[in-house]
Structures are given as structure tokens and as C-alpha cells.
Amino acid sequence: MSRAGLDKDPHEVAEMFDGVARGYDRTNSVMTLGFDRRWREMTRRVLDLRPGERVLDLAAGTGVSTVEFAASGAWCVAADFSLGMLRQGRRRRNRRGVPMVAADALRLPFADESFDAVTVSFGLRNFQSTVVALREMARVVKPGGRLVICELSTPTWRPFRALYTNVLLRALPVVASKVSSNPDAYVYLTESIRDWWSQRELGELIAESGWDDVAWMNLTFGFAAIHRAVKPVRALGAGVR
Numbered sequence: 102m103s104r105a106g107l108d109k110d111p112h113e114v115a116e117m118f119d120g121v122a123r124g125y126d127r128t129n130s131v132m133t134l135g136f137d138r139r140w141r142e143m144t145r146r147v148l149d150l151r152p153g154e155r156v157l158d159l160a161a162g163t164g165v166s167t168v169e170f171a172a173s174g175a176w177c178v179a180a181d182f183s184l185g186m187l188r189q190g191r192r193r194r195n196r197r198g199v200p201m202v203a204a205d206a207l208r209l210p211f212a213d214e215s216f217d218a219v220t221v222s223f224g225l226r227n228f229q230s231t232v233v234a235l236r237e238m239a240r241v242v243k244p245g246g247r248l249v250i251c252e253l254s255t256p257t258w259r260p261f262r263a264l265y266t267n268v269l270l271r272a273l274p275v276v277a278s279k280v281s282s283n284p285d286a287y288v289y290l291t292e293s294i295r296d297w298w299s300q301r302e303l304g305e306l307i308a309e310s311g312w313d314d315v316a317w318m319n320l321t322f323g324f325a326a327i328h329r330a331v332k333p334v335r336a337l338g339a340g341v342r
């Protein structure tokens with residue numbers, strides 16, 4: 102079965118996720134020792150959704166986070182370019198009723214300023230261009246709208262960082278070979294984690310991509326992090342002389 106490389110070719114990435122879709126949710130929980138549930142809950146809290154708001158959950162996979170966000174009464178759309186992941190989500194009873202859309206994060210099929218918030222959980226790292234995706238997300242969000250990103254990150258305490266890099270990331274593909282239908286995909290996972298931005302670097306990229314008020318918080322010693330930002334509201338008449 103296939104796995105993507107660090108060039109993150111969109112066809113290879115989509116095919117790889119199609120291949121792991123069946124057992125994805127379970128494998129994810131095993132690999133994160135169940136912490137993924139807590140991280141999703143924190144993401145929901147940071148999103149701070151209100152009933153009636155329109156929210157895009159991008160790279161939503163099987164929609165596991167989308168259903169959690171929808172419980173707030175907001176109207177949540179799950180978008181992903183892996184049809185395999187979306188189909189798996191459609192099969193789950195608790196995900197029925199959540200709209201699921203096939204969409205590429207770099208060319209979203211949504212009008213400008215159509216959402217109050219956009220969120221990505223464990224997806225941004227897989228996009229071929231982080232900056233293009235961040236700009237595209239800014240396009241579809243209303244001025245004053247929110248961005249919330251939950252992503253695997255860099256442990257902040259040096260001994261943990263060493264343990265993570267030298268032991269846990271090396272063990273990951275071995276564990277995956279026992280629980281995943283495509284262990285090779287977890288070799289990609291470790292490579293993409295090693296190659297990913299630090300919390301500060303990602304914060305800078307978000308700010309450079311058209312977002313204001315960028316802030317982040319570490320989750321579980323920095324193994325994951327949530328970044329949030331706001332789309333600037335242009336002053337009335339700005340640019341008009």
C-alpha cells in the first residue's frame with residue numbers, strides 16, 4: 102500500500118489516507134494513548150462556537166472532531182480530499198447529519214467570507230503548502246472570523262523532546278505495524294512530524310498569511326499545540342481616499 106513523501110504530493114496523500122481510513126480513528130487513539138480525545142475537546146473550547154455559527158472543519162477525515170463541534174449548535178461542515186476517510190465517516194451512526202464535502206484545502210469550493218470560523222485538526226501538516234492553505238482559509242472566513250489549528254508539535258521540555266525524537270518517534274512505525282492496515286503511512290507520519298514547524302515558527306507563518314492576534318497554547322507538554330488567530334476587520338473606508 103502507498104505512502105506519501107515529504108513533497109506531500111496531493112494524490113499520494115489522498116491515496117495514503119484512503120488506505121488507512123478503515124481503522125483510522127482507532128489507530129489514532131492507540132498512537133496518541135487516548136490523548137487525542139482531550140486535544141479535540143480543547144480545540145472545541147478554544148473555538149468557542151455559538152448556535153447558528155457556520156464552521157468549516159477542514160481536513161476533517163472521518164469527521165470525528167466535526168460531530169464534537171456540531172454539538173455546540175453551530176452548523177459544521179466536514180471537508181476533506183480523501184473520499185475513503187469521508188466514506189468511513191458517513192458509515193458511523195453518530196456522524197449522520199454532518200455535511201461532508203470532498204474538497205482540496207488549497208482550492209476550497211466555498212465563496213469568500215462564508216464561514217464564522219475555520220478549524221483544522223492534525224491536517225495542516227499534510228498540506229503541500231502551509232501558506233497557500235492558510236491564505237485560502239482566510240479567504241473563506243468573514244472579517245473578524247476565527248482560525249483554530251490543532252496539530253502535533255514540539256515538546257517544550259528538553260528531556261521530553263529527546264525522548265520523543267529518539268524513542269517515541271522511532272517506535273511509532275513498529276507499534277503501527279501491529280494496529281494499522283498500512284504501517285508505511287506511519288513512517289510518513291514520523292517523517293512529517295520531524296519536518297514540521299515549531300510552535301513559534303507556525304505562529305509566524307499564520308501571521309504572515311493574513312491573520313491577526315496569533316496565539317498558541319501547548320497541549321500535553323507540547324506534544325500537540327493549538328494555534329488560534331482572527332481575520333482582520335478592515336476599517337470602514339480603508340483604502341478609499
Ligand SMILES: C[S@@+](CC[C@H](N)C(=O)[O-])C[C@H]1O[C@@H](n2cnc3c(N)ncnc32)[C@H](O)[C@@H]1O
Pocket residue numbers: 111114115118129159160161162163164165166180181182183186204205206207221222223224227228229
Ligand atoms: C491525520 S488526518 C486528520 C483527520 C481529522 N481531522 C482528525 O482529527 O482525525 C489528516 C487528514 O487531512 C486530509 N488532507 C490532507 N491534505 C489535504 C488537502 N490538501 N485537502 C483536504 N484534505 C487534506 C487527509 O485526507 C486526512 O483525512
